[in-house]
Amino acid sequence: MDLLAIPRLVFEFAVYLLTVLPDLLPIILALATPLALGALCGVLNERSGVVNIGIEGMMLMSAFFGYLTGFALHQTVGSAVAIWLGIAVAVGVGALLGLLHAWLSVSVRADQIIAGTMMNIAALGVTGYLNRLIITPSGRGGAGVIPPFRIPPELADLPVVGPILAMFLDQGPIAMSVIVFVLVLQFGLFRTRWGLRTRAVGEHPKAADTLGIDVFRQRYLNVILGGALAGLAGAFLTLESTGSFQNGMTGGRGFIALAAMIFGRWTPVGSFLGALLFGTATAFGVVVSVRPAEGDLGVILRSIPTFWYAALPYLLTVVILAGVVGRSVPPAADGVPYAKEGKA
């Protein structure tokens, strides 16, 4: 047995990763976008003390109604306008569903897990039914997708800078907007009055109430804003990524988003990194078979069934939730409805 075999393999693997980096980078952000937006929705909700497991359903509904808008209008107003209207409708639908979730969780004080589950089931049924009723029989297509931004080839071909630029700039507008949202929310949550109030009602609503913060108003606001972000994630799926609607197309992304949120310890930047990690795991699974490694490393990587690469993001979820990243503590009042004294 060659003593150096293992270090050599590790070295080869590192070299391999570096060589495929230019292929990995440009596809990560698009894979991470719906997860990141969903995770931000989760952060906004849970930081203010509302658990939302209905992100999946919110995404699906928004994806559908956004697509439907584009589908209905693109022949009269043109594709570009129809797509943007579709995105606006998707965000609006997300916000409306946020309002519904806020009403159930905050005003009615329903069980938040059940409210979220209802959202997911209802979304599947409503979109599946309307899709069958309106879109499929027509045999027509939708409005298409927003064309991705293209960086000039001279820049893209630069040795090191090119792929990095491509990672962030060779993308559609929604994918690029994610970075802005992450930074704005990170700043907002920890550096503004709104953020302080949000965290206060999520940690200790009674204390916040005593200090004159309207707990209900704050929670409503955050859940609605979160819904709008989930709506944008839905719009990404139908109007930026695939250009079509399929029943159940969210495929669990709303739940992986929650894992990304936990990985990021309920912070926007952390959640984004979590989403990027999942995106990278998926991207690696793709690249490893399209650009196989050479030598012994190639033999080893090829001998692993492709299922394991496909399962990588989910394995990561398990590892993360098992606490490898350290204990991740949710906001203290997360999921606990607030009742004003004397009213309960």
Add this chain to the structure above:
Amino acid sequence: MKRLNPLALISILAILSTSCGTLGIGGGLKIGMVTDIGQLEDKSFNEFSWKGVQDGAKAVGGTAQVIVTKDIADYKQNIQQFVDQKYDVIVTVGFLIGTDTLAAAQANPGIQFFGIDQFICVPADANDKECKGKVPDNYQGLVFNEAQAGYLAGIVAGTITKSGKIGAVGGRSDVPPVVNYIKGYENGAKSVKSNVQVLVNYTEDFNAPDKGEASAKTMISQGADVVFQVAGLTGAGVLRAACNAKVWGIGVDVDQYLSLPDLQSCIVTSAEKRLQNAAGEAIKRFKDKGKQSGNYTNDATNAGIGASPIRNLSPVPAGLEDKIKQATEDMKSGKLKPV
């Protein structure tokens, strides 16, 4: 069977009466079809199977009825509805409904069952992996030679590629039809350009268009200028990436130029299973020759597979259509093996 099911008896009588040429009450064969999960107008398996069943019913002077399956758990009871209503022929669609179809066929020997895209495997015992058990006399699986269809798609890809690199994205590596399509595709492309490089990726997921898009994007950045999708919904992302990068995409199963209007601009052809033809012919076979059993392969010899018309290329490269025709002929005669 300990007790003869009276319904089964009636169905046997019904079949006997029709096959003797005397029309039963209501006239002709009653043909029922149970779809796979989803919708009838799916522009894919359900829709084209249904068209074929209707063609078949018309050809034999029968009537056709369809039940759309909403959930995997409903397969059994949907089949049973037709059994209870004394249908003569029951057609079920898709690989997943195969187990319930087999059970229904065993329980109702008087009814003819056809399973579209179902390879019937009856193990003789728990250890038998080679399907040595007996297939019921009244159950025929309609399977397709995907490798031949893939081969024809490969000829197109090999002809139109300028870079000498082409790609294929598969849904799952443990689903034999998917693998067969892609193997045929590789060989077809190499028959045209022996040094063509084929990049293959299995996403292990039929429902992830974003993964499909990422796969195709990577292949295209590696220089591939034709991508073939054999990946269901994941494949829509593959074709989308092709459209975005202005390279060619090849569809699968049905003519996707028609089934995916959003992506028409970059679909050059599709590797087709001729579902409509297969379903219609099966019903005619039953009418003409009686009970059908075993696995019936639809391939080049019976126009069961093919390549969709070439789209978007003007002019169509010289000799391409002849090459496809020639390969189809050679597969028909057995001279050409796609895998």
